[in-house]
Amino acid sequence: MTDMLPVVVVQGGAGFVPRQRSEASTSGVCAAARAAYAILQGGGSSMDAVLEAVTNLENNPVFNAGCGSVLNVKGDIEMDAIVMDGKTLGSGAVSAVRNIANPVQLARLVMEKTSHACLTAEGASKFARDMGIPEVPQESLITEYSRMRWKDNLEPDANPVQCQMGKMGTVGAVAVDREGNTACATSTGGMLNKMEGRVGDTPMIGSGSYADNKVGAVSITGHGEAIMKVALARLIMFHMEQGQSVEAASDLGLAYMKSRVDGLGGVVTVDPQGHWAARFSSLQMAWAAAQKDTLHHGLYCGEHFTQSID
Amino acid sequence: MTDMLPVVVVQGGAGFVPRQRSEASTSGVCAAARAAYAILQGGGSSMDAVLEAVTNLENNPVFNAGCGSVLNVKGDIEMDAIVMDGKTLGSGAVSAVRNIANPVQLARLVMEKTSHACLTAEGASKFARDMGIPEVPQESLITEYSRMRWKDNLEPDANPVQCQMGKMGTVGAVAVDREGNTACATSTGGMLNKMEGRVGDTPMIGSGSYADNKVGAVSITGHGEAIMKVALARLIMFHMEQGQSVEAASDLGLAYMKSRVDGLGGVVTVDPQGHWAARFSSLQMAWAAAQKDTLHHGLYCGEHFTQSID
Numbered sequence: 001m002t003d004m005l006p007v008v009v010v011q012g013g014a015g016f017v018p019r020q021r022s023e024a025s026t027s028g029v030c031a032a033a034r035a036a037y038a039i040l041q042g043g044g045s046s047m048d049a050v051l052e053a054v055t056n057l058e059n060n061p062v063f064n065a066g067c068g069s070v071l072n073v074k075g076d077i078e079m080d081a082i083v084m085d086g087k088t089l090g091s092g093a094v095s096a097v098r099n100i101a102n103p104v105q106l107a108r109l110v111m112e113k114t115s116h117a118c119l120t121a122e123g124a125s126k127f128a129r130d131m132g133i134p135e136v137p138q139e140s141l142i143t144e145y146s147r148m149r150w151k152d153n154l155e156p157d158a159n160p161v162q163c164q165m166g167k168m169g170t171v172g173a174v175a176v177d178r179e180g181n182t183a184c185a186t187s188t189g190g191m192l193n194k195m196e197g198r199v200g201d202t203p204m205i206g207s208g209s210y211a212d213n214k215v216g217a218v219s220i221t222g223h224g225e226a227i228m229k230v231a232l233a234r235l236i237m238f239h240m241e242q243g244q245s246v247e248a249a250s251d252l253g254l255a256y257m258k259s260r261v262d263g264l265g266g267v268v269t270v271d272p273q274g275h276w277a278a279r280f281s282s283l284q285m286a287w288a289a290a291q292k293d294t295l296h297h298g299l300y301c302g303e304h305f306t307q308s309i310d
Numbered sequence: 311m312t313d314m315l316p317v318v319v320v321q322g323g324a325g326f327v328p329r330q331r332s333e334a335s336t337s338g339v340c341a342a343a344r345a346a347y348a349i350l351q352g353g354g355s356s357m358d359a360v361l362e363a364v365t366n367l368e369n370n371p372v373f374n375a376g377c378g379s380v381l382n383v384k385g386d387i388e389m390d391a392i393v394m395d396g397k398t399l400g401s402g403a404v405s406a407v408r409n410i411a412n413p414v415q416l417a418r419l420v421m422e423k424t425s426h427a428c429l430t431a432e433g434a435s436k437f438a439r440d441m442g443i444p445e446v447p448q449e450s451l452i453t454e455y456s457r458m459r460w461k462d463n464l465e466p467d468a469n470p471v472q473c474q475m476g477k478m479g480t481v482g483a484v485a486v487d488r489e490g491n492t493a494c495a496t497s498t499g500g501m502l503n504k505m506e507g508r509v510g511d512t513p514m515i516g517s518g519s520y521a522d523n524k525v526g527a528v529s530i531t532g533h534g535e536a537i538m539k540v541a542l543a544r545l546i547m548f549h550m551e552q553g554q555s556v557e558a559a560s561d562l563g564l565a566y567m568k569s570r571v572d573g574l575g576g577v578v579t580v581d582p583q584g585h586w587a588a589r590f591s592s593l594q595m596a597w598a599a600a601q602k603d604t605l606h607h608g609l610y611c612g613e614h615f616t617q618s619i620d
Contacts, residue, residue, distance in 0.1 A: 090539065116510075118514075120431050194426065195429065200427075204515060206517060229400065231520070234544045
């Protein structure tokens with residue numbers, strides 16, 4: 001069974017990816033999966049791998065996390081991120097944090113250097129300073145595209161739903177390393193034109209993320225408020241505990257969210273044996289997976305391309 | 311079955327209640343349960359009832375929520391609160407909020423007046439101002455006892471574990487109204503001497519609270535970081551979905567948290583038929599329940615006193 005290990009699966013957000021951005025989204029998740037897979041192949045831990053993948057996506061302006069995050073109603077960037085270690089069930093998260101390049105790395109420091117699981121807003125910034133993490137100007141995180149979409153949504157004839165569509169959700173990764181340890185990491189700029197201080201599902205353990213070596217790991221993307229209503233990450237894990245495959249458990253969770261609270265989203269899922277799935281109920285989700293020297297990726301429902309990793 | 315309705319169950323925090331404070335804790339939860347029960351008897355909703363109970367406990371300086379909250383490492387009060395409506399699965403929460411008397415009422419406004427489920431820190435304060443909620447001086451929330459314990463814990467020979475014992479956890483309530491609608495509310499000052507910006511399990515849906523008309527409602531107290539690791543609220547609900555009684559599901563959840571992550575806590579639980587439980591793995595938990603004109607209450611394991619409600 002364990003000859004399937006190691007594996008990493010990456011998601012770049014569920015929703016609608018405009019055509020002119022779809023190629024960059026695909027190449028972004030593929031690059032993140034490759035970088036994380038190199039760590040696993042070198043004997044690195046699943047936690048190191050998901051950190052590498054999500055840092056990669058945060059640094060890529062195409063995605064709604066780190067640089068490229070959507071703007072809140074005031075035109076500012078406030079970000080949420082989490083990591084969870086399936087071996088200990090320990091986690092670290094930050095919410096509504098500003099002026100740092102890589103919230104997911106700060107989340108890991110919360111897990112490793114404090115007795116807490118989540119720090120928010122100015123408290124998270126203070127901790128970042130104490131840890132020697134450089135403050136970056138907000139301008140360095142804002143892309144032209146983000147500012148354009150924010151402005152569009154302030155127009156009197158704006159269609160907030162349509163504005164929301166262009167860039168939804170989060171970025172995230174799940175992995176299993178050679179030892180069978182699972183981990184997940186998720187990071188986001190949240191919802192376009194959100195209120196100041198809005199916290200979504202991402203930093204909430206059991207909603208946007210969960211990892212447990214006895215069951216597997218998941219990272220969720222989609223409409224945060226819907227994901228929270230059904231605590232989707234934990235729900236998918238329960239289906240796996242009851243014997244469902246990674247694919248069936250993911251689909252059952254997403255179908256429940258659709259039928260119960262009319263919410264759409266996507267998920268990447270692994271089990272401790274290295275089985276993996278990338279599933280979504282939204283129109284698209286950029287995803288990539290790396291296992292056995294093969295890179296898998298897709299964007300639309302049913303798409304599954306492969307290429308070899310040298 | 312529904313002749314058991316309505317019911318409300320209240321908890322005032324798990325942990326160790328010093329002898330000189332045990333009487334006030336008991337009378338506090340009993341008063342909160344009575345006030346909430348009067349609302350249910352008058353035909354009020356379960357949401358109104360849990361709000362009444364938790365507001366009552368926030369206003370009571372004996373409990374670690376609202377006035378009487380523990381102080382963080384800087385000597386400030388930052389509070390977390392949540393409400394959840396079992397009919398819609400909608401919820402509202404605030405985290406690390408300062409200078410308001412009743413965080414649970416602000417949490418309800420987040421649910422009812424925004425499209426979000428959680429607002430944090432300064433964003434939550436701004437929303438409170440927009441809603442016309444008066445800002446109160448921090449001094450009005452700090453009790454002599456809280457300040458004394460904070461100072462004790464700064465002493466060079468302080469025993470942080472012992473300091474933590476005196477006042478742990480949260481306050482919370484669950485209820486079912488005549489229509490069979492479930493609701494929960496939880497509020498806390500968090501952990502003594504916590505870092506600035508620390509967020510615990512309370513505002514995290516599925517960790518400290520959950521309500522679903524198809525299953526029931528729970529409000530959790532105890533060591534926040536342990537509760538989050540196992541997403542305890544959702545776990546107890548899963549046991550109920552699988553046919554366990556409110557009591558058995560609560561005990562199974564608490565036992566799992568003890569065995570898996572060595573965490574202690576307590577819970578109040580209802581199902582939609584009006585069955586209820588108040589269970590804890592800590593030494594004590596002040597609790598009270600009101601149903602069929604009878605008030606039930608207890609503090610130590612196995613205690614169950616009753617008196618009639620006129």
